[in-house]
Amino acid sequence: MTERGEQMEMQAIDYRSTHDVPLEDVLILYKANGWSAAEKPELLHKALLNSETLISAWDGKTLVGLGNAISDGHLVVYYPHLLVLPAYHGRGVGREIMRCLRQHYEGFHQHMLIAEATAAQFYERLGFIRAGQTVPMWIYGGNEH
Numbered sequence: 001m002t003e004r005g006e007q008m009e010m011q012a013i014d015y016r017s018t019h020d021v022p023l024e025d026v027l028i029l030y031k032a033n034g035w036s037a038a039e040k041p042e043l044l045h046k047a048l049l050n051s052e053t054l055i056s057a058w059d060g061k062t063l064v065g066l067g068n069a070i071s072d073g074h075l076v077v078y079y080p081h082l083l084v085l086p087a088y089h090g091r092g093v094g095r096e097i098m099r100c101l102r103q104h105y106e107g108f109h110q111h112m113l114i115a116e117a118t119a120a121q122f123y124e125r126l127g128f129i130r131a132g133q134t135v136p137m138w139i140y141g142g143n144e145h
């Protein structure tokens, strides 16, 4: 790889705690991961902008990861979405987004999420455990699970 190429590879990821995340970038990220929320673009964008906390990861002008949180503000926080651009998987982006999200809710009684089976080990590495004898339940409009 050229020296310039190495420098580009080494460019630091910028983590932002802002709701200024353009829909076109969001859609590229969601479609790259095959998530059905991309089929409802306006609602997806509103949902992200309306989330209590939204963390985005940027490599220059490329949105490479995103995670959101909704909360009652005191006891419980739920993390609905976390996804990283496939080309950036395994580089610590997901871990850093979750660290930023969790920081906002330090000391909360319950940090909850529903993990993809393929992502369960990732969350375990971040300290999450299976939720006792509970059973995740939902009414869901997608079909990718």
Ligand SMILES: CC(C)(COP(=O)(O)OP(=O)(O)OC[C@H]1O[C@@H](n2cnc3c(N)ncnc32)[C@H](O)[C@@H]1OP(=O)(O)O)[C@@H](O)C(=O)NCCC(=O)NCCS
Binding pocket: 033, 082, 083, 084, 085, 088, 089, 090, 091, 092, 093, 094, 095, 096, 114, 115, 116, 118, 119, 120, 121, 122, 125
């Ligand atoms: C799951 C996901 C968010 C992880 O993000 P990532 O940036 O690739 O993960 P990181 O590089 O931060 O990995 C952190 C650690 O978890 C491990 N890890 C990452 N993905 C893993 C997986 N699918 N299975 C097992 N371990 C995994 C890494 O090896 C790393 O281990 P370490 O503690 O030894 O360093 C990302 O793979 C993704 O977007 N997947 C598709 C969407 C998805 O499934 N989202 C979760 C919805 S519940």
